[in-house]
Amino acid sequence: MANTILIGAQWGDEGKGKIIDVLTEEADIVVRTQGGNNAGHTVFIGAQKYVLHLIPSGILRPRKKCVIANGVVIDPIALVEEIDGLKKLGVKAANNLFISETAHVVLPYHRDIDAQREVRKGQQKIGTTKRGIGPAYADKMARTGLRMIDLIAPDRFEALLRDRLKENNEVLKALGAKPLSFKSVHASYRAAGDRLRPYVTNTVVMLNEAIRRGQNLLFEGAQGTFLDIDHGTYPFVTSSNTTAGGACTGSGVPPHRMDRVVGVMKAYTTRVGEGPLPTESQDIADMLHAMGREFGATTGRPRRCGWFDAVATRHACMVNGVDDLAITNIDGLDTVQTIRVCIAYRVGGATYDHVPNNAQLLAQCQPVYADFPGWLTPTGKATTWKALPSRTRQYLKALAELSGAQLLIASVGPARDQTIVVRK
Ligand code: GDP
Ligand code: IMO
Ligand code: MG
Numbered sequence: 001m002a003n004t005i006l007i008g009a010q011w012g013d014e015g016k017g018k019i020i021d022v023l024t025e026e027a028d029i030v031v032r033t034q035g036g037n038n039a040g041h042t043v044f045i046g047a048q049k050y051v052l053h054l055i056p057s058g059i060l061r062p063r064k065k066c067v068i069a070n071g072v073v074i075d076p077i078a079l080v081e082e083i084d085g086l087k088k089l090g091v092k093a094a095n096n097l098f099i100s101e102t103a104h105v106v107l108p109y110h111r112d113i114d115a116q117r118e119v120r121k122g123q124q125k126i127g128t129t130k131r132g133i134g135p136a137y138a139d140k141m142a143r144t145g146l147r148m149i150d151l152i153a154p155d156r157f158e159a160l161l162r163d164r165l166k167e168n169n170e171v172l173k174a175l176g177a178k179p180l181s182f183k184s185v186h187a188s189y190r191a192a193g194d195r196l197r198p199y200v201t202n203t204v205v206m207l208n209e210a211i212r213r214g215q216n217l218l219f220e221g222a223q224g225t226f227l228d229i230d231h232g233t234y235p236f237v238t239s240s241n242t243t244a245g246g247a248c249t250g251s252g253v254p255p256h257r258m259d260r261v262v263g264v265m266k267a268y269t270t271r272v273g274e275g276p277l278p279t280e281s282q283d284i285a286d287m288l289h290a291m292g293r294e295f296g297a298t299t300g301r302p303r304r305c306g307w308f309d310a311v312a313t314r315h316a317c318m319v320n321g322v323d324d325l326a327i328t329n330i331d332g333l334d335t336v337q338t339i340r341v342c343i344a345y346r347v348g349g350a351t352y353d354h355v356p357n358n359a360q361l362l363a364q365c366q367p368v369y370a371d372f373p374g375w376l377t378p379t380g381k382a383t384t385w386k387a388l389p390s391r392t393r394q395y396l397k398a399l400a401e402l403s404g405a406q407l408l409i410a411s412v413g414p415a416r417d418q419t420i421v422v423r424k
Helices: 016-024 076-088 108-124 133-142 154-174 182-199 203-212 245-249 282-290 310-320 359-364 390-403
Strands: 004-008 029-032 041-045 048-052 065-068 097-100 217-220 260-266 269-271 304-306 324-328 338-347 350-352 366-373 406-411 419-421
Touching: 004 016, 004 310, 016 041, 016 217, 016 260, 016 324, 016 406, 016 419, 029 203, 065 203, 076 182, 097 182, 097 203, 108 133, 108 154, 154 182, 203 217, 260 310, 260 390, 282 304, 310 338, 310 390, 324 390, 338 359, 338 390, 366 390, 390 406
Parallel strands: 004 217, 004 260, 029 065, 029 217, 065 097, 260 324, 324 406
Antiparallel strands: 041 048, 269 304, 338 350, 338 366, 406 419
């Protein structure tokens, strides 16, 4: 399968977990390279639902190795809970899981500062997951972060935590929040550090040696292109590079070792949290929510929904260098009479065929739509391209053409067998 980077081509929750699970069959190692437990990747195996937050979705296939690489920010307590939760469901995360020594640690003050900043922003809030992701990455860049290598070294961890807590308690007080007790943070983080120590290793060396041995790596992106800190709808973004380049810096695997990029996108658009969403439609949101769909996998918040935005996905294919597309949730449109696709934006007299960098301007953009006749037939049982209604095929072909990449996978339901591989 070669080394594959998989990214979300919209605003997150494109169905990356499901597609990773399918592609993992052909991979040896699955690698998370950015984000933290703000992510929620859903995989169904039979009737059993799994939601992965920090651990790569590849963990659900026995004999595959999984790596949480240097670019991820790790809440160690959440990670221990995730390992234990999987164990209860019969999934082993033991000697098949590897954690980077240099991944940064999310601490309780990161979560508290995240929450306080949101409160202070009021109407201007980002709508974060309140997992402390932004403040943790800010500390990494300010060179005031703690890394996994520090967490598992008891003396160093104690000294560093004491020092950081002093400063961050002042910040918390200034923001109107309660300072944290060293004793309780230290005790809980020491316990988590002890649990995670056996997993912590030099994943950069491990991954590059695996490549030299000819193993296939699959890089599991989190969030989506328009939540990227550089290329998203700033400031309504997350704090990491969610685009393809993040897989290199976040793992220590060089760009010329990467063989292809798969972009995952829904057959419509969703976004959770604040920020512009040009094709947003309350009617589509009401329809999908009434079907019990489109509630956040991490926070349970109802996702905002809209028509497919080809201006956005074309931009995403450009920024990520997408070769192959996986289009998911096609069945969500089974009952729609006329399906709209945004092919350009209009503001005043100007027309845009790319996503403007100014979030305020993007918020004013009016979509220019092309209409497609709906197929009005359930697609969930189709297992081949030919078994899809011809109107569905026409719609998917148009989405691929407008986005500028080739269609690889069409997904018509959450289960493994509801996956049509269009092209080998
Ligand atoms: P991720 O964050 O990109 O992994 O996506 P999430 O798991 O947060 O959200 C995607 C949702 O869509 C999950 O509930 C999946 O089970 C579901 N899903 C994925 N593909 C399909 C599909 O083709 N059809 C349906 N009905 N659900 C899907
Ligand atoms: P997966 O990997 C969808 C959104 C939040 C908020 C913004 C910033 O499941 O696709 P943060 O907590 O990261 O500081 O929040 O980013 N967000 C996601 N939206 N899917 C995700 O992950 C997300 N992770 C963060 O809702 O708007
Ligand atoms: Mg998700």
